[in-house]
Amino acid sequence: MAAVRERNESAWLLPNDGSRTNHRLREDMRRFADSDLVDLVVVGCGAGGSTLLQRLARRGWQVVGLDAGPFWDPDADWVSDEAGSHHLYWTEPRVISGTDPVPMGSNNSGRGVGGSMVHYAGYTPRFHPSDFATWTNDGVGADWPISYRDLRPYYEDIEQELPVAGEDWPWGDPHSYPQRPHPVGGNGEIFLRGAYASGITAKVGPVAISNGRFGNRPHCIYRGFCLQGCKVNAKASPLITHIPDALAHGAEIRANSMVTGIGFDERTGRATGVHYIRGGVPRFQRAAVVAVAGYSIETPRLLLNSASRRFPDGMCNDFDQVGRYLMVQGAPQTAGRFAAEVRMYKSPPPEVSSEQFYETDPGKPYQRGFSIQTVSPLPITWAEHMAAQGHWGADLRRYMSDYVHWSCLGALCEFLAQPGNRVTLAEEKDRYGLPVANFSYSQCDNDKQLVRAAQDVMEQILHAAGADEVITIDRYAHLVGGARMASDERHGVVDGNCRSFAVPNLYITDGSVLPTQGAANPALTIMAVAARGAAHLTAGGR
Amino acid sequence: MSGPAEPGTAPRISDATGDRFPGFNVLDQVSHWDPVTAGLVLSRVGRPPDIRFFSPAEEAAATALCDRLLGQGGEPKVAVVPHIDARLTEQETDGWRYADMPEDRQAWRESLRFLDEDSRAACSREFARASAEDQRAVIQAVQDLGAKDWHGLCAAHVWSLWTRYACTAFYAHPSAWNEIGFPGPAYPRGYKNPGVDAREPYEVADARPSADPLDGKGR
Structure with a gap:
C-alpha cells in the first residue's frame, strides 16, 4: 500500500484517536476569493468531482470545489439510524414522470461533500469490456468513445485508493482486489448457499469497505448501516478517500454553496466561472476551467438553466443532447422466508454478488443482462x-x-439508454427561484424482460437455499447518463476526455457522461472516468 | 408514545403480533450507542412534537388513517401523526413527487379531505368518527383502485404517499423495533456474531418462528 500513500495520502490524514474528522486540516484549508481566477472550479464534491479535485490539487492546480450540501463530520452529523439519515439525500423538489417514474431522494441522490457515495451500499464492481461497445456487439445502447482498456489503469488505481475487498473476480476482465473478502453475515450465507445449490457462481465482494486497517481508517464493525453514512470511516466515500488529500495539497472545499449558473463569455465562447448562492448571497467564482459534477439530474439541470444568447436552449445543448439518455437500473428485490433467523441487518448490505448473467445470452430473447447482489x-x-x-x-x-x-437479494438490470428518458425543466421553482428538474422515465420491452429474468433467478437461488416463500418488489437503482460522452457533438455532450464539445474549457466529470451502464454499480466507474479526465487536463488539455 | 411511559423506555405497543420477542427491549442498550444517535432515538420516546401543520379536522383524519394503516388500536401506541406533521411543517419530503400529484403538503391535505368525503358518503360521518370497520372499508376502496383515479388523483400514488410517511414514522420507533426483534443503532459496538441463527447476547430469539405470515399460521 506504500504506493497508494505516495499518490493519495487521504487515509493517513484522518485522525487515529477514534474520532473521524481531521478538523485541523479543514480549519487550515486554503481559501480563495471570488475574484481570484482559480485554475479550476468543480461543481459538486461527489465521486467524480472529488476525484478530479484531488488529482489536480496534487499537480499544483489552484482548485475550488463547490457543493450544495454540508461538509460532513461523521461524528456529529450522522446517526446509526434510518429515519435520522434523511439529510444525506438530495431532497430539494424534483418531479418524476413517464410511464415508469423513478423515485429519487434516498434511492439515488446525494448531497454534501462525498455525494451519494456517503450513502451508497459500497459495491464497486468494474464495468465489463462489452459495456463499452453494446451498439457494435448487440445492436442496443451506444458505443463509448473510449474502451475498457483506456479505463483499466484508472480502475486499478481507484481500487487501491478506496480500497476494495473481494474474491478474485472471474467476470468481465478477470482481476483481483487489493484486500481479501470480508466474512459474510446471514444474508450473504443464504446467497452463497442458494447459488451453490443451483449451480450459479457467486463471489464475496467487491466492496469498498476496508477489511483491516487502512491508513488511519479502522476495520469495518459490521453494523449494517452502510446506507446511513459510515460513522466508522470503514466504507469508502470521497469525503475520506480523496478530499483530505486534496485539502493537504491546497484545494478549497466551499460547502453549502448552490451553483445556479455557469458564466459564459459570448465573445470568446468560453466559460468564465460559476454563479452560486451561499448564505443567501449571490456570488461568482472566476475560473479558467469549469467542471460540472452534479450527477445525472443536477448536471443537465444546471446546463439547461445556463442559457445565453449563444446557447438559447441551455449550455452545450446545440443538438438537443443535454438531459437525454438518462438511465436507471431495474433493481427488483426478491426476498425469501426461512424458518431460521437470518437477521440480515447484521453485516453490511453489500456482501456477495454474481455477474454470471451480466452478458448478452444468445439463447435469450433479450439483449444484455443483470447482476445479483445481497x-x-x-x-x-x-x-x-x-x-x-x-x-x-x-x-x-x-x-x-x-x-x-x-x-x-437485489438485481441490477441493464436498462437501455433511450433518448426520451431525460431531464427537462419543470414549471415549479426551487427556493433559489430556479426551475426544478422533471425526470421522465419509461421502460422498453427489453428492460421488462430483464427484470422478469432476474426475478426468476433470484427466486431460484432463494428456493435452493431453503426458502419456503418468496416475494418480489420492483424498484430502481442508480443513475447514469444525461450528458453522455460520444464521438461527436451530434450524439453526446462531451468527448472521451469529459470535455464538452461546445465550450472548450467546460468539463463534465460525473456519472452523467456514461453512455451505457452495464449491470454494475456505477461509483467506481464514475471515479475512474473522472481520474482519466484529470489525467487529460494535467497533460495539457487545459 | 401517547400512553404512559417511563423516560427512556419503549413500552410494548398494543398487540398485533403476539409478542414474538418476549423481554426484548432495545433501549436496554442505550449506553452502548454513540451520543448523537442515542439523543435522536430517545427523542422519539419522549414528548411528540406539537401539531403545527394539520388543522384539527385533518389531524383527526390523519390519526384515524395511520391507526388503520399501521394496525394500531388501543393504547399504548406509537404517535405517528405528530412526526408526519413535523415533516410536512419542515417540508422534509422524500425529494421527489409524481408529476400527477401536488406537492406533499397539498397532497396530504387534499387526500384527508377526500377520506372525509368518502366516509360521509358511506356512513354519514367524518372519517375520524366512523367505526374502525367503516374506516378500513374506505381505505380498502382506495387501495383497490390501483392506478385508477381517486378524486382526481392517482390512487396508487396517494397510497404511496400515505404508506411512505406512515411506515417511516412507525418503524423509526423503538417500540416497533421491539416488536420485530431489531436492535436499532449499532455504533460504536457493531456486531460480533452475524450469520444464520446467530445472535448477540442481547438479541432475543423469535418465540414463534413458525408464525410465517404467508401461510396464515401466524394469524
Whole structure:
C-alpha cells in the first residue's frame, strides 16, 4: 500500500484517536476569493468531482470545489439510524414522470461533500469490456468513445485508493482486489448457499469497505448501516478517500454553496466561472476551467438553466443532447422466508454478488443482462416493501414481526439508454427561484424482460437455499447518463476526455457522461472516468 | 408514545403480533450507542412534537388513517401523526413527487379531505368518527383502485404517499423495533456474531418462528 500513500495520502490524514474528522486540516484549508481566477472550479464534491479535485490539487492546480450540501463530520452529523439519515439525500423538489417514474431522494441522490457515495451500499464492481461497445456487439445502447482498456489503469488505481475487498473476480476482465473478502453475515450465507445449490457462481465482494486497517481508517464493525453514512470511516466515500488529500495539497472545499449558473463569455465562447448562492448571497467564482459534477439530474439541470444568447436552449445543448439518455437500473428485490433467523441487518448490505448473467445470452430473447447482489434492507425500507406488496394494518405488522426470518437479494438490470428518458425543466421553482428538474422515465420491452429474468433467478437461488416463500418488489437503482460522452457533438455532450464539445474549457466529470451502464454499480466507474479526465487536463488539455 | 411511559423506555405497543420477542427491549442498550444517535432515538420516546401543520379536522383524519394503516388500536401506541406533521411543517419530503400529484403538503391535505368525503358518503360521518370497520372499508376502496383515479388523483400514488410517511414514522420507533426483534443503532459496538441463527447476547430469539405470515399460521 506504500504506493497508494505516495499518490493519495487521504487515509493517513484522518485522525487515529477514534474520532473521524481531521478538523485541523479543514480549519487550515486554503481559501480563495471570488475574484481570484482559480485554475479550476468543480461543481459538486461527489465521486467524480472529488476525484478530479484531488488529482489536480496534487499537480499544483489552484482548485475550488463547490457543493450544495454540508461538509460532513461523521461524528456529529450522522446517526446509526434510518429515519435520522434523511439529510444525506438530495431532497430539494424534483418531479418524476413517464410511464415508469423513478423515485429519487434516498434511492439515488446525494448531497454534501462525498455525494451519494456517503450513502451508497459500497459495491464497486468494474464495468465489463462489452459495456463499452453494446451498439457494435448487440445492436442496443451506444458505443463509448473510449474502451475498457483506456479505463483499466484508472480502475486499478481507484481500487487501491478506496480500497476494495473481494474474491478474485472471474467476470468481465478477470482481476483481483487489493484486500481479501470480508466474512459474510446471514444474508450473504443464504446467497452463497442458494447459488451453490443451483449451480450459479457467486463471489464475496467487491466492496469498498476496508477489511483491516487502512491508513488511519479502522476495520469495518459490521453494523449494517452502510446506507446511513459510515460513522466508522470503514466504507469508502470521497469525503475520506480523496478530499483530505486534496485539502493537504491546497484545494478549497466551499460547502453549502448552490451553483445556479455557469458564466459564459459570448465573445470568446468560453466559460468564465460559476454563479452560486451561499448564505443567501449571490456570488461568482472566476475560473479558467469549469467542471460540472452534479450527477445525472443536477448536471443537465444546471446546463439547461445556463442559457445565453449563444446557447438559447441551455449550455452545450446545440443538438438537443443535454438531459437525454438518462438511465436507471431495474433493481427488483426478491426476498425469501426461512424458518431460521437470518437477521440480515447484521453485516453490511453489500456482501456477495454474481455477474454470471451480466452478458448478452444468445439463447435469450433479450439483449444484455443483470447482476445479483445481497441488499439487506433495514426496517423502514423493509416496511415500505411490505406496503408496496399491498399489506397494511394488522397484516403489515405481522409481516414486519417476521423480519428476522427474511433474506433479500437485489438485481441490477441493464436498462437501455433511450433518448426520451431525460431531464427537462419543470414549471415549479426551487427556493433559489430556479426551475426544478422533471425526470421522465419509461421502460422498453427489453428492460421488462430483464427484470422478469432476474426475478426468476433470484427466486431460484432463494428456493435452493431453503426458502419456503418468496416475494418480489420492483424498484430502481442508480443513475447514469444525461450528458453522455460520444464521438461527436451530434450524439453526446462531451468527448472521451469529459470535455464538452461546445465550450472548450467546460468539463463534465460525473456519472452523467456514461453512455451505457452495464449491470454494475456505477461509483467506481464514475471515479475512474473522472481520474482519466484529470489525467487529460494535467497533460495539457487545459 | 401517547400512553404512559417511563423516560427512556419503549413500552410494548398494543398487540398485533403476539409478542414474538418476549423481554426484548432495545433501549436496554442505550449506553452502548454513540451520543448523537442515542439523543435522536430517545427523542422519539419522549414528548411528540406539537401539531403545527394539520388543522384539527385533518389531524383527526390523519390519526384515524395511520391507526388503520399501521394496525394500531388501543393504547399504548406509537404517535405517528405528530412526526408526519413535523415533516410536512419542515417540508422534509422524500425529494421527489409524481408529476400527477401536488406537492406533499397539498397532497396530504387534499387526500384527508377526500377520506372525509368518502366516509360521509358511506356512513354519514367524518372519517375520524366512523367505526374502525367503516374506516378500513374506505381505505380498502382506495387501495383497490390501483392506478385508477381517486378524486382526481392517482390512487396508487396517494397510497404511496400515505404508506411512505406512515411506515417511516412507525418503524423509526423503538417500540416497533421491539416488536420485530431489531436492535436499532449499532455504533460504536457493531456486531460480533452475524450469520444464520446467530445472535448477540442481547438479541432475543423469535418465540414463534413458525408464525410465517404467508401461510396464515401466524394469524
